[in-house]
Amino acid sequence: MPELPEAEIARRRLERRWTGPLVAVHLLDPAVVRRRLSSRPSDRVERPLQSLEVLRGSSPTAFLRHGKRIGLCGRTWGLLLHLGMSGKVVRGREPPRHGRLGLETVEGTLWLVDPRRFACVVPVEPDGVGERLRAGLGPDALAEPVDAATLGERLGSRRPVKVALMDQRILAGIGNIQAAEILFRARIDPRLPCAALGAERMMRLARAIPAQLAHAIRADDRDDLRYLAEGGPNRFRVYGREGQPCPRCGGSVARMRLRGRSTYWCPRCVR
DNA sequence: CCCTCTGTTGGATT
DNA sequence: CAATCCAACAGAGG
Numbered sequence: 500m501p502e503l504p505e506a507e508i509a510r511r512r513l514e515r516r517w518t519g520p521l522v523a524v525h526l527l528d529p530a531v532v533r534r535r536l537s538s539r540p541s542d543r544v545e546r547p548l549q550s551l552e553v554l555r556g557s558s559p560t561a562f563l564r565h566g567k568r569i570g571l572c573g574r575t576w577g578l579l580l581h582l583g584m585s586g587k588v589v590r591g592r593e594p595p596r597h598g599r600l601g602l603e604t605v606e607g608t609l610w611l612v613d614p615r616r617f618a619c620v621v622p623v624e625p626d627g628v629g630e631r632l633r634a635g636l637g638p639d640a641l642a643e644p645v646d647a648a649t650l651g652e653r654l655g656s657r658r659p660v661k662v663a664l665m666d667q668r669i670l671a672g673i674g675n676i677q678a679a680e681i682l683f684r685a686r687i688d689p690r691l692p693c694a695a696l697g698a699e700r701m702m703r704l705a706r707a708i709p710a711q712l713a714h715a716i717r718a719d720d721r722d723d724l725r726y727l728a729e730g731g732p733n734r735f736r737v738y739g740r741e742g743q744p745c746p747r748c749g750g751s752v753a754r755m756r757l758r759g760r761s762t763y764w765c766p767r768c769v770r
Numbered sequence: 771c772c773c774t775c776t777g778t779t780g781g782a783t784t
Numbered sequence: 785c786a787a788t789c790c791a792a793c794a795g796a797g798g
Contacts, residue, residue: 501777537779567778584777585794597794615793617778657786667779674777759788761776 566671
């Protein structure tokens with residue numbers, strides 16, 4: 500479920516575990532290397548590096564993140580990373596199942612694992628990695644929190660608030676799960692058009708965004724990352740909890756479909 | 771077995 | 785123009 504919290508966990512894991520220069524690059528699935536993060540014009544890379552071999556013998560000087568994207572900066576290279584739908588970073592000696600890429604240091608190997616193969620890495624020139632990460636995206640939903648007035652301007656007017664929250668051009672990092680958790684925390688009906696929020700709700704929403712993301716990161720860091728698909732307990736307050744009691748009011752958590760995505764919320768809590 | 775569901779994203783289609 | 789569908793994929797669950 501890589502959204503901002505999982506991307507931040509992956510970034511930290513890379514930063515903490517990357518000790519010393521890279522001994523070897525294990526490219527288990529060549530398709531994981533792309534020439535750009537997406538087909539959008541803002542993600543165009545003029546001179547993509549041809550292979551990951553340039554990484555060997557060096558170590559990154561910066562470990563960046565913007566929204567769901569991660570960026571590593573070496574002296575002679577940069578590497579953009581997007582975890583896609585099921586990507587994560589794990590450490591271990593042997594290549595794990597669905598391992599796509601291994602970055603080996605003397606201390607061990609960091610593996611990009613990704614069953615669904617939507618994750619990718621893009622080798623680029625070292626300059627401008629930070630700019631590439633932000634290209635076309637709004638401010639980072641955690642690191643660059645916006646006040647209620649700014650949020651209101653950015654959200655626009657017509658769309659349901661949950662749909663707008665998931666638009667990376669407005670704020671970077673919020674996906675389907677965190678949108679549900681944020682709106683639950685702010686007690687806002689996900690269907691409400693942004694223009695109908697009003698000052699009071701907008702204030703609650705502006706506070707809830709960084710609060711929820713920080714909470715999710717803390718939870719992940721403590722428990723180690725667990726995916727629903729891996730059978731771990733559901734740590735979310737409403738996501739994936741249709742029919743279960745609302746942790747705040749005891750009412751029943753509802754599920755609906757908004758723009759094709761499952762949306763969980765508590766009808767009794769919203770105000 | 772088969773059908774539906776799932777974390778992302780962007781482009782095509784209606 | 786907004787909503788839906790689809791395409792990249794694999795796997796879990798009913």
